[in-house]
Amino acid sequence: MTAVLNINGISKSYGKVKALNNLTLQINQGEVFGILGPNGSGKTTTLGIILDVLNADAGSFTWNGEAPSKYSRKKIGSLLETPNFYPYLTARQNLSIVCKIKEVNESEVDRVLSVVDLISRANSKFKTFSLGMKQRLAIASALLGNPDTLVLDEPTNGLDPQGIAEIRAIILDLANEGKTIIMASHILDEVEKTCTHVAVLKLGNLLTHGPIQTILNTQEQVCVSSDDLEILKLTLSQIDGVSNINQTGGKIYLMLAEGKDSAYLNKALFDKGIVASEIGIQKSDLEANFLELIK
Amino acid sequence: MLDLIKIEYKKIIPYRTFWVIFGLVFLLTPAVFYGIGQMGNDTVSFSSIYQFPDVWNNITYLGSWFNLLIGMCVVILICNEFSFKTFRQHVIDGQDKVDFIVSKVLLIVSFALFSALYLFIVGFLFGSISGGSDVSFVKDIKYLLIYFIQAIGYMSVALIVATLVRSTALSIILFLSSIAIESIIQLAIPYPFDKYFPMEIIANLTPNPFLKDIAVQPGIEIANPLAEAQIPLNTTLIVAVVYIFIFWGITYFILTKKDIK
Ligand SMILES: Nc1ncnc2c1ncn2[C@@H]1O[C@H](COP(=O)(O)OP(=O)(O)OP(=O)(O)O)[C@@H](O)[C@H]1O
Numbered sequence: 050m051t052a053v054l055n056i057n058g059i060s061k062s063y064g065k066v067k068a069l070n071n072l073t074l075q076i077n078q079g080e081v082f083g084i085l086g087p088n089g090s091g092k093t094t095t096l097g098i099i100l101d102v103l104n105a106d107a108g109s110f111t112w113n114g115e116a117p118s119k120y121s122r123k124k125i126g127s128l129l130e131t132p133n134f135y136p137y138l139t140a141r142q143n144l145s146i147v148c149k150i151k152e153v154n155e156s157e158v159d160r161v162l163s164v165v166d167l168i169s170r171a172n173s174k175f176k177t178f179s180l181g182m183k184q185r186l187a188i189a190s191a192l193l194g195n196p197d198t199l200v201l202d203e204p205t206n207g208l209d210p211q212g213i214a215e216i217r218a219i220i221l222d223l224a225n226e227g228k229t230i231i232m233a234s235h236i237l238d239e240v241e242k243t244c245t246h247v248a249v250l251k252l253g254n255l256l257t258h259g260p261i262q263t264i265l266n267t268q269e270q271v272c273v274s275s276d277d278l279e280i281l282k283l284t285l286s287q288i289d290g291v292s293n294i295n296q297t298g299g300k301i302y303l304m305l306a307e308g309k310d311s312a313y314l315n316k317a318l319f320d321k322g323i324v325a326s327e328i329g330i331q332k333s334d335l336e337a338n339f340l341e342l343i344k
Numbered sequence: 345m346l347d348l349i350k351i352e353y354k355k356i357i358p359y360r361t362f363w364v365i366f367g368l369v370f371l372l373t374p375a376v377f378y379g380i381g382q383m384g385n386d387t388v389s390f391s392s393i394y395q396f397p398d399v400w401n402n403i404t405y406l407g408s409w410f411n412l413l414i415g416m417c418v419v420i421l422i423c424n425e426f427s428f429k430t431f432r433q434h435v436i437d438g439q440d441k442v443d444f445i446v447s448k449v450l451l452i453v454s455f456a457l458f459s460a461l462y463l464f465i466v467g468f469l470f471g472s473i474s475g476g477s478d479v480s481f482v483k484d485i486k487y488l489l490i491y492f493i494q495a496i497g498y499m500s501v502a503l504i505v506a507t508l509v510r511s512t513a514l515s516i517i518l519f520l521s522s523i524a525i526e527s528i529i530q531l532a533i534p535y536p537f538d539k540y541f542p543m544e545i546i547a548n549l550t551p552n553p554f555l556k557d558i559a560v561q562p563g564i565e566i567a568n569p570l571a572e573a574q575i576p577l578n579t580t581l582i583v584a585v586v587y588i589f590i591f592w593g594i595t596y597f598i599l600t601k602k603d604i605k
Pocket residue numbers: 063066067068086087088089090091092093094095235
């Protein structure tokens with residue numbers, strides 16, 4: 050795997066506030082990398098530094114192994130914090146300026162406006178847009194030139210439920226095309242649905258990072274119960290593909306290997322002469338896991 | 345380079361404020377020039393201000409006042425880049441701080457070029473129509489070149505003030521009062537160094553022609569730069585050009601020192 054972004058010991062302070070403390074991260078090609086953390090944890094600061102609008106006090110970073118330059122940024126689609134456009138220009142005029150900066154063909158403007166469903170308002174001035182429309186335009190702008198790498202700071206900020214679903218679908222489509230996406234968010238649900246990897250920040254410190262399943266324990270659990278929990282437990286441990294068995298209250302929780310479902314488990318138990326009184330899928334509690342993490 | 349200036353004009357051609365200011369300057373310049381020439385009475389006639397070669401000194405002196413308006417336009421355009429956060433967005437999208445400076449310098453030079461060209465047209469028309477002089481119209485046309493440098497000078501001051509202050513209202517006030525602020529500082533500086541202050545140098549590029557030709561009205565005291573400063577125009581020009589480059593350098597320095605918010 051090739052590293053798209055390598056962050057090496059970056060620190061940044063604002064006066065006494067240590068916004069980022071010796072952050073080291075590697076983001077590889079094809080990853081959808083979520084940066085999680087509470088308000089003020091340094092997510093935007095991190096993205097601002099890798100996009101060269103903030104000067105780090107220490108440390109360095111590379112894009113695709115090269116020192117950062119305006120040429121590397123031209124090939125990255127970015128949305129940092131707020132949509133920034135000329136209020137008196139139309140959506141189309143604004144994007145046409147971005148095309149010129151990114152050295153992208155102007156025909157891209159209509160394509161990206163269609164993707165975010167703004168084509169019918171292409172000739173409206175930016176200042177007449179609603180918050181969600183402004184956010185859509187910013188996402189459209191990030192898509193100009195179909196970049197291989199995207200940097201998105203809270204991409205669904207201000208969007209309606211439909212908009213959130215649409216943007217999420219766009220992100221998933223891009224991920225399926227093999228693009229690398231770096232995304233800051235505090236919406237766990239969003240991160241879970243889109244990200245392959247996460248890093249968790251708190252007060253500028255990197256708490257943990259890695260594949261999302263391991264960090265946030267996103268794997269689904271199966272919960273089973275029957276008359277005799279001890280026998281059930283013993284039997285379960287003999288079934289192929291069952292792991293992480295533990296008992297909480299009057300129920301047994303476990304994990305199933307990929308490709309095995311609750312029907313498989315039910316049949317396996319039945320074959321061993323046990324009738325389960327209950328078999329259910331238990332979504333793991335992301336929020337609880339996350340809050341545990343940042344405690 | 346060509347792309348950078350194209351981007352600049354993509355931003356401002358649909359911008360109403362830009363047209364209002366330039367419209368005002370382009371309308372007022374011939375109107376006021378005509379008006380001044382019509383003033384006077386039986387004893388003093390001002391109509392000779394239209395004649396070659398004096399017309400070049402006269403029209404560029406008048407134009408130098410409108411340079412303040414054009415400088416204000418530059419202040420607004422640059423402060424916009426900070427208040428709309430579009431400078432930050434441009435960096436994110438793939439420009440750098442050098443591109444910013446080069447873009448703005450190109451914009452400034454193009455504004456100066458258009459204004460000088462416009463003064464040439466106005467001056468040429470007034471000179472041709474008024475007649476009464478046999479000198480060739482190219483005599484003293486150097487004033488247009490000097491005006492061009494002056495326009496760049498004022499707008500470079502606008503650039504530096506806007507980049508430093510970033511708030512539109514404050515920057516406009518500071519830009520318009522920069523001459524006054526400078527003259528206060530000058531009081532504390534011994535002669536002849538006080539004569540080399542940037543705003544004074546830039547202002548002196550277009551010497552006040554009325555002081556040469558017309559009796560000074562009693563009660564109005566205007567410093568005659570030619571008589572008092574005793575810095576030859578050529579020296580003033582060189583010093584002004586040096587200042588302009590220093591201004592661009594300082595602007596770049598300010599940009600590199602700060603985070604882009
Ligand atoms: N311009 C600034 N001046 C002073 N402090 C700042 C500035 N920008 C950020 N900070 C501080 O740096 C820290 C990290 O801020 P940052 O914007 O990176 O947080 P974040 O993780 O993006 O938060 P959020 O979830 O609210 O967007 C905060 O403590 C913040 O107060």
